[in-house]
Amino acid sequence: MARNIKVSIIEDDETLRDGYAFLIGATEGYDVISTYCSYDEAAKKIAADKPDVILLDIELPGVNGIDAIPKLKKLLPNCYILILTVYESEKQIFNALANGASGYLTKNTPSTKIIESIKEVREGGGPMSINIARLVIRSFQKNQESPLSKRETQILELIGEGKSRGQIANELFIDLETVRSHIKNIYLKLDVNSRADAIKLARQNKLI
Amino acid sequence: MARNIKVSIIEDDETLRDGYAFLIGATEGYDVISTYCSYDEAAKKIAADKPDVILLDIELPGVNGIDAIPKLKKLLPNCYILILTVYESEKQIFNALANGASGYLTKNTPSTKIIESIKEVREGGGPMSINIARLVIRSFQKNQESPLSKRETQILELIGEGKSRGQIANELFIDLETVRSHIKNIYLKLDVNSRADAIKLARQNKLI
DNA sequence: TCACAAATCCCCCAAATAGGGGGATACTAT
DNA sequence: ATAGTATCCCCCTATTTGGGGGATTTGTGA
CATH class of the missing domain: 3.40.50.2300 (Response regulator)
Incomplete structure (x- = not known):
C-alpha cells in the first residue's frame, strides 16, 4: 500500500x-x-x-x-x-x-x-x-412455495417487464390465446384482476 | 453453543x-x-x-x-x-x-x-x-447520471409496476394528459416507443 | 434577463390491448 | 379417475396505447 x-x-x-x-x-x-x-x-x-x-x-x-x-x-x-x-x-x-x-x-x-x-x-x-x-x-430469495406453475411464473415475469400478451406470445412461441389463458389462471390464483395488482402481489411474495 | x-x-x-x-x-x-x-x-x-x-x-x-x-x-x-x-x-x-x-x-x-x-x-x-x-x-445502486427528471423517473417506476396511465395519474394526483406528456418525454430521452422497451433500458442502466 | 428544462394540461386520431365471459383438447402425475 | 398443466378457440366492450399537434407556468442557471 x-x-x-x-x-x-x-x-x-x-x-x-x-x-x-x-x-x-x-x-x-x-x-x-x-x-x-x-x-x-x-x-x-x-x-x-x-x-x-x-x-x-x-x-x-x-x-x-x-x-x-x-x-x-x-x-x-x-x-x-x-x-x-x-x-x-x-x-x-x-x-x-x-x-x-x-x-x-x-x-x-x-x-x-x-x-x-x-x-x-x-x-x-x-x-x-x-x-x-x-x-x-x-431480498434476492424467491418464495419456494409458489402457487403458480412454471409457465405461469414465466409469464408473470414477462408481464413484470411490461410486455403485452402479443409480445409474450412471440417470445414463448405460443398462441396469444394461450397467454391469455395463463394470465386468467394467474389472476384466479392470486385473486387479482389487473396486471398492476398481479405484479405487486407477486413481488411482495417474491413469486417473481 | x-x-x-x-x-x-x-x-x-x-x-x-x-x-x-x-x-x-x-x-x-x-x-x-x-x-x-x-x-x-x-x-x-x-x-x-x-x-x-x-x-x-x-x-x-x-x-x-x-x-x-x-x-x-x-x-x-x-x-x-x-x-x-x-x-x-x-x-x-x-x-x-x-x-x-x-x-x-x-x-x-x-x-x-x-x-x-x-x-x-x-x-x-x-x-x-x-x-x-x-x-x-x-446490483442495488442506481445510476447517478440519469437523463430523466425526478418526475419522469417516478413515472417510469410506476410503469415498471405495471400501472396504466390512469392509475399513475390517480396516484400522483395529476392529469392523465400530464402523465402522457411525461411518458412521451421518457420515450424521447430513452429513444424507445413502448413500455416494455423503456422498462428494459431503464433496468439495464439502473435508472429505476 | 433570457433561454432552457421541467411540470402541468389540452386536442386530434386509429390500432392494440386488457379483462370478462364461455368453451375444448391433450398430457402428466397421483 | 381426477386434478393440474399447457395448449388453443370464440364471443364481447371498455380501456389503453402511442403517434401527431400544441399551450402555460415555474424555476434555474448562464
Whole structure:
C-alpha cells in the first residue's frame, strides 16, 4: 500500500465521533483527516479534504445520511461511502445502497471489523454487517412455495417487464390465446384482476 | 453453543473435498458428517445425514449446484446452503441466491473465513466473499447520471409496476394528459416507443 | 434577463390491448 | 379417475396505447 487511507467521519454524536476518530487514527495505515457533526457542516469543507472513505451516520440533524449520499458523491465522485448506523430497516438499507453507499455497517460492529471494512471498501469490496448481509441476501430469495406453475411464473415475469400478451406470445412461441389463458389462471390464483395488482402481489411474495 | 455444527460437503474435486473436510473436521465445534461428489449421489443419503449446513459447489457433474439448491432445500428445509465456487458471474450468483442459497463464497476464500462463514450462516447471517458482496451491493445502486427528471423517473417506476396511465395519474394526483406528456418525454430521452422497451433500458442502466 | 428544462394540461386520431365471459383438447402425475 | 398443466378457440366492450399537434407556468442557471 503506497499511502495511508484518508478517512472522514460524519456523525452527530460527539462521543462516538471522537471514539471512531481515535480508534481509526491510531491504526497504522489510516489517517482521520476530518470529522463533522452534520452534512451541512461537511458540505463546505469536505471536498477540500479529499477523503478516500467517508464514514457516514444516517440519523443526522438537517440533511439525513441517506439524502447526503448522492450529494457527497457529487462533491467527491471517487470517494467511497460507508454507512455506520443503528438503523436496520430494509428500506433504509436499500435506499442507502441505491443512493451509492458502498457498504453498510451497524453500530454494534466491532471496531476491528470497521477498520477492516474501510480497507475493504477501498479495494472494491462491499462490506456489510452480518445482519445486513442476511437482509440483502434474503431480498434476492424467491418464495419456494409458489402457487403458480412454471409457465405461469414465466409469464408473470414477462408481464413484470411490461410486455403485452402479443409480445409474450412471440417470445414463448405460443398462441396469444394461450397467454391469455395463463394470465386468467394467474389472476384466479392470486385473486387479482389487473396486471398492476398481479405484479405487486407477486413481488411482495417474491413469486417473481 | 450446545452441540457441534454438522456439515456436509458436495464437491466433485476429490482433493478439494478432502481438504475442506479435513480442515473443517479438525476445527472445534464442527463435524463433517458426509461428503459427496455430486448431487445425484447426495440425494439418496443426505436427508438421513441431517446436516445443519451444506457446502455446495456449482460446477458439478449431472445436476449442477444452482439447480441442486431447491432440491436440497426440499429434502432439508431447515438446512443452510453455502455456495463455494470459482464462478463469479452475476447470473450465477443471483440465481444461486434466488434459489435459496444463504451465502456465497469463492474458492480463493481463506479457510478461516470459510469456517467462520459456516457458523455465521447458521446464526442467520449471509456470508459473502468480498468480491461477491461488491457485485451484490452494486446490483442495488442506481445510476447517478440519469437523463430523466425526478418526475419522469417516478413515472417510469410506476410503469415498471405495471400501472396504466390512469392509475399513475390517480396516484400522483395529476392529469392523465400530464402523465402522457411525461411518458412521451421518457420515450424521447430513452429513444424507445413502448413500455416494455423503456422498462428494459431503464433496468439495464439502473435508472429505476 | 433570457433561454432552457421541467411540470402541468389540452386536442386530434386509429390500432392494440386488457379483462370478462364461455368453451375444448391433450398430457402428466397421483 | 381426477386434478393440474399447457395448449388453443370464440364471443364481447371498455380501456389503453402511442403517434401527431400544441399551450402555460415555474424555476434555474448562464
